[in-house]
Amino acid sequence: MTEITTLAAExxxxxxxxxxxxxxxxxxxxxxxxxxxLSAALKDLGGxxxxxxxxxxxxxNEVKDRLGGAIEARKGVLAxxxxxxxxxxxxxxxxxxxxxxxxxxxxxxxxxxxxxxITEIFAAMGFSIAEGPDIEDDFHNFTALNIPAEHPARQMxxxxxxxxxEDGEQMVLRTHxxxxxxxxxxxxxxxxxxxxPGRTYRSDYDMTHxxxxxxxxxxxxxxxxxxxxxxxxxxxxxxxxxxxxNVKMRFRPSYxxxxxxxxxxxxxxxxxxxxxxxxxxxxxxxxLGSGMVHPRVLQHCGLxxxxxQGFAWGMGIDRIAMLxxxxxxxRAFFDADLRWLKHYGxxxxxxxxxxxxxxx
Ligand code: DAH
Numbered sequence: 001m002t003e004i005t006t007l008a009a010e011x012x013x014x015x016x017x018x019x020x021x022x023x024x025x026x027x028x029x030x031x032x033x034x035x036x037x038l039s040a041a042l043k044d045l046g047g048x049x050x051x052x053x054x055x056x057x058x059x060x061n062e063v064k065d066r067l068g069g070a071i072e073a074r075k076g077v078l079a080x081x082x083x084x085x086x087x088x089x090x091x092x093x094x095x096x097x098x099x100x101x102x103x104x105x106x107x108x109x110x111x112x113x114x115x116x117x118i119t120e121i122f123a124a125m126g127f128s129i130a131e132g133p134d135i136e137d138d139f140h141n142f143t144a145l146n147i148p149a150e151h152p153a154r155q156m157x158x159x160x161x162x163x164x165x166e167d168g169e170q171m172v173l174r175t176h177x178x179x180x181x182x183x184x185x186x187x188x189x190x191x192x193x194x195x196x197p198g199r200t201y202r203s204d205y206d207m208t209h210x211x212x213x214x215x216x217x218x219x220x221x222x223x224x225x226x227x228x229x230x231x232x233x234x235x236x237x238x239x240x241x242x243x244x245x246n247v248k249m250r251f252r253p254s255y256x257x258x259x260x261x262x263x264x265x266x267x268x269x270x271x272x273x274x275x276x277x278x279x280x281x282x283x284x285x286x287x288l289g290s291g292m293v294h295p296r297v298l299q300h301c302g303l304x305x306x307x308x309q310g311f312a313w314g315m316g317i318d319r320i321a322m323l324x325x326x327x328x329x330x331r332a333f334f335d336a337d338l339r340w341l342k343h344y345g346x347x348x349x350x351x352x353x354x355x356x357x358x359x360x
Contacts, residue, residue, distance in 0.1 A: 107345025221310030259291025
């Protein structure tokens with residue numbers, strides 16, 4: 001046997017023995033790679049006499065074709081085997097129960113959940129959502145809302161003031177969502193029907209107060225709006241939110257600078273055995289402030305009070321969330337403790353809708 005015949009026989013064995021595509025490639029390179037023995041032999045042809053060259057070239061090309069064919073055939077077998085192995089390894093049993101994915105472990109914060117619930121209810125009544133900046137100027141947060149300079153709400157212990165700007169303006173962290181009433185009314189002509197969820201800030205800290213908290217504001221401005229519309233809207237809201245037709249409501253005369261008349265709204269509850277239950281019993285619990293928008297507020301927004309009237313209300317979201325879901329301490333809301341969130345949070349795909357119910 002010539003040297004080439006021996007090498008070719010060995011190469012054929014190596015190709016047949018290759019168990020992976022990598023091993024096969026290695027065998028191919030040993031023959032046909034840049035430094036492979038067949039490539040070298042083909043290169044050496046140039047040094048032979050024309051007669052020798054012809055015969056040897058023919059022999060080498062036959063070997064090359066044979067080995068090339070064997071390599072291709074083996075490649076096909078190994079590729080099929082690799083696909084079959086993958087198919088077996090990746091087989092999914094669709095009848096198995098779902099494992100816990102990262103997505104399913106996440107939780108929606110009760111404040112976000114309650115905002116979704118409330119906006120869902122008001123959206124169904126034809127309200128849209130409006131928003132405004134957390135950092136407000138004095139005009140929107142106070143003056144336009146008919147809160148005069150000497151009003152206690154402006155005093156240092158309540159309001160967070162930012163350092164005075166060069167132009168003398170002193171911005172504040174908004175103390176309520178009411179400035180968005182002003183922004184909405186000044187942004188275009190009525191009618192308006194909006195709810196405004198958002199962060200609000202006051203210098204206060206105990207079991208039921210945090211320096212940052214959440215409110216939701218409502219505003220309706222149209223022609224011929226009266227207190228009956230206010231009452232009807234809030235009664236409908238409470239029934240849907242607490243999912244009970246039995247909830248009793250009390251509209252108590254009150255005072256806010258930006259409404260006239262003003263009413264605080266209580267709902268009935270029981271406190272038996274230290275457990276608070278909404279919509280049961282004869283006790284009362286205050287849940288929001290409301291009233292007919294003050295004519296002076298309308299004037300600050302360029303609206304003629306003889307033509308346009310409306311009502312507004314403001315409600316603390318965090319407190320309502322505590323109430324509805326029996327969460328005792330407000331401060332834990334903002335501790336970013338995952339154990340707390342796992343306990344009180346909501347499953348992301350469990351989106352509140354009126355069809356499925358907004359209470360859990
Ligand atoms: N802005 C008030 C507060 O933070 C709440 C409020 C009361 C808002 C009456 C209103 C309203 O829109 O009409 O205490």
